[in-house]
Amino acid sequence: MAPDKKTYRAVSTALETVKNMDMVAGGDSILISVSGGPDSVFLTHLLLMIKPQFRLKLYGFSLDHCTRGGRSAKDAEFVKRMYRDLGIELITRKVDAVKWCRERKMSFQEGARKLRAGMLRELARENDIDRIALGHNLDDNIETFLMRIIRGSGARGLAGIRPVSGNIIRPLINTSRQDIEDYLKANDIGYCIDSSNLEDKYTRNRVRNKLIPFIGKNFQGDAGTSIKRVIDILAQEDEYLSETASGAIKKDAFIQKSPGREKVIYIRLPLTAAGRYHRALKRRVALTALELLYGNLEDISYSNIEYILGLMRPGRGENRRLDLPGPIIVLRIAENLHMVHTGFVQDLDPGIRQHIMRIQGIGQAGQASAGQTILIGGRTVLEDFGFCINSKILDEPGDYSKLDDSKAVIDYDKVSGPIRVRRWSEGDRFQPLGMQGEKKLQDLFMDCRVPVNLRKEIPVFCDSEKIIWVGNMRLDHRVSITPSSREFLLLELFEK
DSSP states (O other): OOHHHHHHHHHHHHHHHHTTTOOOOOEEEEEEEEEHHHHHHHHHHHHHHHHHTTTTTTEEEEEEEOOOGGHHHHHHHHHHHHHHHOOOOEEEEEEHHHHHHHHTTOHHHHHHHHHHHHHHHHHHHTTTTTEEEEEEEHHHHHHHHHHHHTTTHHHHHHHHHHEEETHHHHHTSSHHHHHHHHHHHHHHHHOOOOOGGOOOOSHHHHIIIIHHHHHHSSSSSSHOOOOOHHHHHHHHHHHHHHHHHHHHHHHHOEEEETSSOOOOOEEEEHHHHTSSOOOHHHHHHHHHHHHHHHOOOOOHHHHHHHHHHHHHHHTTTSSEEEEEEEEEEEHHHHHHEEEEGGGGGGGGHHHHHHHHHHTTBBBBBSOOSSEEOTTTSSSEEOSSEEEEEEEEEEEEOOOOTTTOOTEEEEEGGGOOOEEEEEEETTTTTEEBTSSSSSSHHHHHHTTTTOGGGGGGOOEEOOSSSEEEEEETTEEEEGGGTTTTTEEEEEEEEEEE
């Protein structure tokens, strides 16, 4: 029986998306990410349809995650047979994804996504492939929108999954899951079902299996169509704000790239210029600048951006620093905001290089001063101790008098340079909270009856000038909060 018009809607919608978004050009090579599920199977057949028209060169990529009790291997075998029958070259990989995620302290869903994405980018680069095609559909976009509302995303996140992002294309982004399955059924095209999609332990699955059906059952109208309309509007506004932010950076900021490469390693933004921006534009400028340095924004949090906005405020003192995940630091020096890729400090102009190296605590020989730098606004594993530390910037004062010894609240304006943690040394002195004079750490340990063999296990936190906290024991009086304190740094130690 010939498929009815409804089953062809999947094809017409996807082809319209490809055309309107200029997703492919004549002679393109495309790497298809294929799992064997309905979306990637339909995507494969769609690209085969337009292969002659655009003279496409198609490749597939299949990754066996070694999960679901061997079921992922069966799915990989299904993909091999399908691609052999269709005459498409298939690149396969096999990785224990659970182990890979555990080693990197990632959730399985987050880690598996990063693992696959990294392999796709690497394969496309190694084989000189023009584009990577992913099978995200309209339902995925709606689920992502609802998930990001729950997580508190801004306009950029609520604009949804981008149809085109660099060399990545998503031809099915406006095609519903139901239309895809209808087409495959009508044309007797087989596919695999991932049983893990039915488990409600993942946020996306709970949104898909519980929230969306609840909305459909309890609210009138087509909620999916309404949400898609909102996503489209936000995507247009996001595009405008992104273009405005890029223009502001181009006009007001100094950007340096690494010698002989196109990689951005340093951005300097005058705060006099930033002071003229609307707060919404300030936020987007910060995001855009970080994206230039990182290449993406995967590891940037809301608190990171809030802190950068705080650095832009008038009256904030010099030498304030934010350590971001990976190699990026953000510094306020006088009336400029500096964003630096620390892996390329030696390539910076000599004047700014010396200033930044001093703020970083790097000596003339280029060696880091003693101790490990902790991440401000995040979690740091203390490599020489059995602890981790969380740090968080607080804008509002509170009652900190009842904190236990594993926590410390510091007047962050009294901290000079980065905060490092190290073991204690003979002769170390600090000014215990509530005292006017200094005290040797050795005397503190004796007073608190800390055994000699355990003293090296106590983390000592320092800035560039002084000890500020003896972890799990005493705060230094010089960084204690007062009624005039404006910014507070909460440090919290906990065992690994």
